Amino acid sequence: MADMPALLATWEQKFRPHPDGAELPAHHDHCLGCGPDNPHGHRLQARRQGDGVAASHAFDERHVGAPGIVHGGAVATVIDDLYGFLLYLVGTPAVTRQLTVDYLAPALIGATYHLEASVTGREGRKLFVAATLTAPDGRSVATSTAVFVTVGVDHFGRRGVPSLDA
Numbered sequence: 001m002a003d004m005p006a007l008l009a010t011w012e013q014k015f016r017p018h019p020d021g022a023e024l025p026a027h028h029d030h031c032l033g034c035g036p037d038n039p040h041g042h043r044l045q046a047r048r049q050g051d052g053v054a055a056s057h058a059f060d061e062r063h064v065g066a067p068g069i070v071h072g073g074a075v076a077t078v079i080d081d082l083y084g085f086l087l088y089l090v091g092t093p094a095v096t097r098q099l100t101v102d103y104l105a106p107a108l109i110g111a112t113y114h115l116e117a118s119v120t121g122r123e124g125r126k127l128f129v130a131a132t133l134t135a136p137d138g139r140s141v142a143t144s145t146a147v148f149v150t151v152g153v154d155h156f157g158r159r160g161v162p163s164l165d166a
């Protein structure tokens with residue numbers, strides 16, 4: 001993994017304005033949600049959609065819970081990561097403080113789902129966000145809300161984690 005100062009430099013660049021429809025950059029190469037180099041990851045690709053973000057995403061066999069059905073934690077991971085893309089539009093780093101997911105119907109391995117997320121409110125350091133995961137037939141499969149709390153980039157350094165503090 002890149003050293004922390006180098007990673008922070010790339011994050012600064014990622015918070016530039018992104019045109020509507022543009023594909024948004026991964027948080028970093030090994031991010032579980034979107035990193036292209038994480039062999040366990042979802043490799044989520046998100047784009048700006050107006051004031052929000054959207055993605056098309058298919059889960060694979062690595063993310064199975066009950067046979068044929070996506071593990072609920074995998075669904076939560078992808079939604080949480082999608083919120084991480086919203087932060088590029090908000091223009092400030094933030095971290096998930098609370099995440100709720102309503103699992104309305106099973107998400108199936110191999111099906112391509114449509115995801116959308118947007119900011120629903122802001123109060124001091126708190127960002128309120130919401131997301132939906134919709135099946136190809138238009139059925140709502142999961143809905144989510146979350147509270148993110150804004151942090152400085154120093155939050156991601158000095159964590160007592162050798163790989164990050166190097």
Ligand SMILES: CCCCC/C=C\C/C=C\C/C=C\C/C=C\CCCC(=O)SCCNC(=O)CCNC(=O)[C@H](O)C(C)(C)COP(=O)(O)OP(=O)(O)OC[C@H]1O[C@@H](n2cnc3c(N)ncnc32)[C@H](O)[C@@H]1OP(=O)(O)O
Pocket residue numbers: 011027028031033080081083084085087088092093094095096097098123124125126147149151153156
């Ligand atoms: C994030 C990606 C975007 C890029 C950001 C830039 C650089 C970093 C980039 C990437 C990172 C790499 C990849 C990950 C990318 C995306 C994945 C998705 C995001 C995540 O995977 S991220 C990881 C999981 N996440 C955590 O690791 C957080 C652990 N946690 C903490 O680090 C502290 O907990 C902290 C800092 C959050 C707060 O701590 P604190 O001490 O600073 O603040 P405090 O506790 O006082 O709360 C402040 C205000 O939130 C209110 N509040 C609290 N809880 C609430 C609730 N449940 N409902 C409503 N309001 C609530 C309080 O009432 C108060 O409100 P008020 O200010 O009005 O009093």
